[in-house]
Amino acid sequence: xxxxxxxxxxxxxxxxxxxxxxxxxxxxxxxxxxxxxxxxxxxxxxxxxxxxxxxxxxxxxxxxxxxxxxxxxxxxxxxxxxxxxxxxxxxxxxxxxxxxxxxxxxxxxxxxxxxxxxxxxxxxxxxxxxxxxxxxxxxxxxxxxxxxxxxxxxxxxxxxxxxxxxxxxxxxxxxxxxxxxxxxxxxxxxxxxxxxxxxxxxxxxxxxxxxxxxxxxxxxxxxxxxxxxxxxxxxxxxxxxxxxxxxxxxxxxxxxxxxxxxxxxxxxxxxxxxxxxxxxxxxxxxxxxxxxxxxxxxxxxxxxxxxxxxxxxxxxxxxxxxxxxxxxxxxxxxxxxxxxxxxxxxxxxxxxxxxxxxxxxxxxxxxxxxxxxxxxxxxxxxxxxxxxxxxxxxxxxxxxxxxxxxxxxxxxxxxxxxxxxxxxxxxxxxxxxxxxxxxxxxxxxxxxxxxxxxxxxxxxxxxxxxxxxxxxxxxxxxxxxxxxxxxxxxxxxxxxxxxxxxxxxx
Numbered sequence: 015x016x017x018x019x020x021x022x023x024x025x026x027x028x029x030x031x032x033x034x035x036x037x038x039x040x041x042x043x044x045x046x047x048x049x050x051x052x053x054x055x056x057x058x059x060x061x062x063x064x065x066x067x068x069x070x071x072x073x074x075x076x077x078x079x080x081x082x083x084x085x086x087x088x089x090x091x092x093x094x095x096x097x098x099x100x101x102x103x104x105x106x107x108x109x110x111x112x113x114x115x116x117x118x119x120x121x122x123x124x125x126x127x128x129x130x131x132x133x134x135x136x137x138x139x140x141x142x143x144x145x146x147x148x149x150x151x152x153x154x155x156x157x158x159x160x161x162x163x164x165x166x167x168x169x170x171x172x173x174x175x176x177x178x179x180x181x182x183x184x185x186x187x188x189x190x191x192x193x194x195x196x197x198x199x200x201x202x203x204x205x206x207x208x209x210x211x212x213x214x215x216x217x218x219x220x221x222x223x224x225x226x227x228x229x230x231x232x233x234x235x236x237x238x239x240x241x242x243x244x245x246x247x248x249x250x251x252x253x254x255x256x257x258x259x260x261x262x263x264x265x266x267x268x269x270x271x272x273x274x275x276x277x278x279x280x281x282x283x284x285x286x287x288x289x290x291x292x293x294x295x296x297x298x299x300x301x302x303x304x305x306x307x308x309x310x311x312x313x314x315x316x317x318x319x320x321x322x323x324x325x326x327x328x329x330x331x332x333x334x335x336x337x338x339x340x341x342x343x344x345x346x347x348x349x350x351x352x353x354x355x356x357x358x359x360x361x362x363x364x365x366x367x368x369x370x371x372x373x374x375x376x377x378x379x380x381x382x383x384x385x386x387x388x389x390x391x392x393x394x395x396x397x398x399x400x401x402x403x404x405x406x407x408x409x410x411x412x413x414x415x416x417x418x419x420x421x422x423x424x425x426x427x428x429x430x431x432x433x434x435x436x437x438x439x440x441x442x443x444x445x446x447x448x449x450x451x452x453x454x455x456x457x458x459x460x461x462x463x464x465x466x467x468x469x470x471x472x473x474x475x476x477x478x479x480x481x482x483x484x485x486x487x488x489x490x491x492x493x494x495x496x497x498x499x500x501x502x503x504x505x506x507x508x509x510x511x512x513x514x515x516x517x518x519x520x
Contacts, residue, residue, distance in 0.1 A: 015066055018073040027065060032058040032081055039085075039096035047092045049085075057084040149180030156182045160498075165491045173465055173484060176491055177458040181234045185502040188235030189420045190516060193441060193452035195243040197225055197514040200442040204228055204509065214254060215283075218247040219290035223297035226309050229515050230301075232507035235455070236310035236421045238361075241333050242319040248287065248329035255282045284332070291336045299345060299355045308357055313337065314418035316363040317375055318397055327367075334362075334378055338392070342385040359421040360385075360392030363400075393423065406448035407432030417450040426453050439517035452516045457495035459488045 015027040036054050049057075061080045065072050078101055085094040156179045157166050169176045178188060201210045204224055212218040222244065229237050256279045263270060270278075298311050315334045320327035341360060344352040362382045368375040382392055397416050404414040406429040419425045434441075434449030441452055461484050470477035504511035504519040511517050 015062075016071045017065070017077060018071050024071065027062065029058050029062050032061055032077075035100065036081065036085065036093070036097065039093050039100055040090075042096055043090075043092045047090065049088060049090045049093055053088055053090075057081065057088060060084050146180075152183040153180040156180075161494055162490065165487065165494065168484075168487050168491075173462055174487055174491060175460040175462070177460065178234055182457075182495070182498060185499055185506055186233055187454050187456050187499060188233060188458065189424070189455040190229055190233060190237040190510070191418065191420075191426060191451055191453050192225065192229055192237050192239050192515050193443070194222060194225065194239045195451065196441050196443045196518075198222070198243060198247070200514065202509070202515075203513045212247060213250060214286070215244065215247040215251040216286050216290040216293065218244055219293045220297075223294055223301070225509070225515065226298065226311055227301050228509040230309035230311075232510050233454070236312060236359075238312040238314055238418045238420055240314040240316065240319060240418060240451070241337065242314075242316065242326075242330055244290075244333060245320065245326050245330040248283070248332065249325065251286050252279060252283050255279050255286070284336075287332055287336050288340075291333065291340055294358070295337075295340050295355070296345065298358050310359075310421055311357050312359040312361060312418065312421040314361050314363075315392065316365070316395075316397075316416060316418075317367050317378075318363065318365050318416060331375055331378060335381065338378070338381045338385050341389055341391060342381075344389065354389045354391075357421075361395055361418050362392035363395045363397050363416060365397035395419070404428050406430070409448075415448050415450065420455070424455070426450055426455070440519060441514070442518065454516060456499060457492070459491040459495075461485065461488050 016024045017027050019025050033054055036049070036057055040048050040054065061077060061084055064080055065077065082094055082097060085097060157169075160183060161169075161176070161179075165174075165176060168174045169179075176182075181188075197209075198218055198221065199211055201208065202221075202225065203209065205228075209221055209224075212221055222239065226237065226239070256275070259275055259278050259282070263275065294313075299308055301308055315337065317327055317330060317334070320330050337360065341355075345355045347353045362379075364379065367373045368379045370376060382394075386392060395416070395418075400416040401414040402411050404416070404425070405411065406415055409415070409428075409432075415428060417426070429448035429450070432448055433446050434444065437444040437449075439449075439452050441449075466477060466480050466484055469480050504517070509515050511519050
């Protein structure tokens with residue numbers, strides 16, 4: 015005779031388990047209220063007979079109900095109470111919140127899933143553990159109360175993967191394309207302090223790293239910035255350095271001539287650019303955000319973003335060159351050995367000015383290739399292909415948009431409004447063109463294509479049917495993310511919504 019276990023599997027009926035359970039309850043009541051051994055055996059036989067008489071396999075809960083009834087029919091009400099209590103305790107053990115166990119494994123550093131989940135986090139560090147502990151509580155809340163049952167079930171079965179469930183309970187999104195241009199040119203606020211437009215390239219780089227840290231602490235996932243937004247500060251520094259050099263020469267009573275002055279100015283400017291890029295390089299790899307990891311930052315290097323301004327493009331080229339040189343060199347680890355840092359990720363755009371011998375900036379592409387050979391960065395984007403495929407509203411093939419991806423190489427969709435939805439974000443650098451800086455991703459859901467294929471059993475029609483069903487699940491899950499973010503107040507993350515990273519809302 016078979017029974018159905020709680021996990022749905024079948025097992026052979028075992029009368030000894032009934033005898034053992036009733037005996038345990040019997041042993042903890044006063045002697046004068048106990049069942050005799052033969053009474054316990056009779057109860058077990060009675061339950062077995064009922065099970066055998068049924069036309070279907072009974073489940074565990076039904077059998078335990080029969081045991082309770084048989085004990086009470088024998089008049090052993092105190093034994094029945096103890097047996098009911100025993101059932102309740104066992105039920106609690108089965109259904110207790112496993113979050114406690116997961117948190118304890120985090121603290122003891124023996125949670126293998128967490129150890130392998132994120133290479134950018136060290137699970138032995140206190141700040142990381144604190145973030146993971148909060149994440150476990152948040153994930154539990156999300157799975158039990160916030161997500162629809164069909165999404166949770168599909169996630170647990172591996173049909174889809176609902177990423178970053180530990181951040182879902184809060185009104186947070188995952189990746190930003192930061193409007194660094196607006197923040198540097200028009201000022202921002204960091205930790206209640208007004209940060210005005212910087213007066214040098216090195217200061218702009220320092221402010222940029224502070225913005226990166228603040229943004230990373232107010233969302234999850236990565237962020238991307240463009241070196242083009244730093245380029246205007248090269249000329250500001252050049253003018254400042256020239257004033258300083260001329261003042262020094264005048265004080266010393268020297269007149270070295272324009273050529274000599276220009277060389278001194280350019281040498282000092284190069285040194286400042288080196289320090290500024292070094293600030294970004296070292297600050298990014300040493301900063302620790304509130305979730306216990308370095309910011310996942312991507313740096314975009316696109317000469318064409320300087321437009322028809324040759325002075326701005328030349329300044330941008332100097333910054334790109336320095337960024338590549340420093341990345342080629344690497345950083346020293348604790349043993350003093352030069353290594354490849356994980357961040358920032360670098361994205362280099364191949365375009366007419368740098369893709370072949372002849373144009374003025376091919377030397378940058380050769381330097382980029384040399385850096386890739388040693389450090390596996392930068393990644394490359396084709397301006398030509400972007401203009402073919404990334405078409406905002408009203409644009410035609412070959413005249414599309416070129417913009418940076420995230421570090422994972424995912425792109426924002428083209429601007430379907432064609433004009434940034436008439437500057438709904440109140441950005442101070444709005445120019446009526448398609449908008450990318452100041453936009454963000456809402457969260458990720460992955461479909462398990464391998465499971466779709468295996469579930470179809472090689473039947474193409476069945477494959478597409480299952481595929482459509484799973485895509486509907488993904489859509490449901492993504493709409494959960496969308497609706498979770500709707501109604502978020504700008505006060506939730508002022509650096510994002512009020513001070514320019516994404517918007518300048520009230």
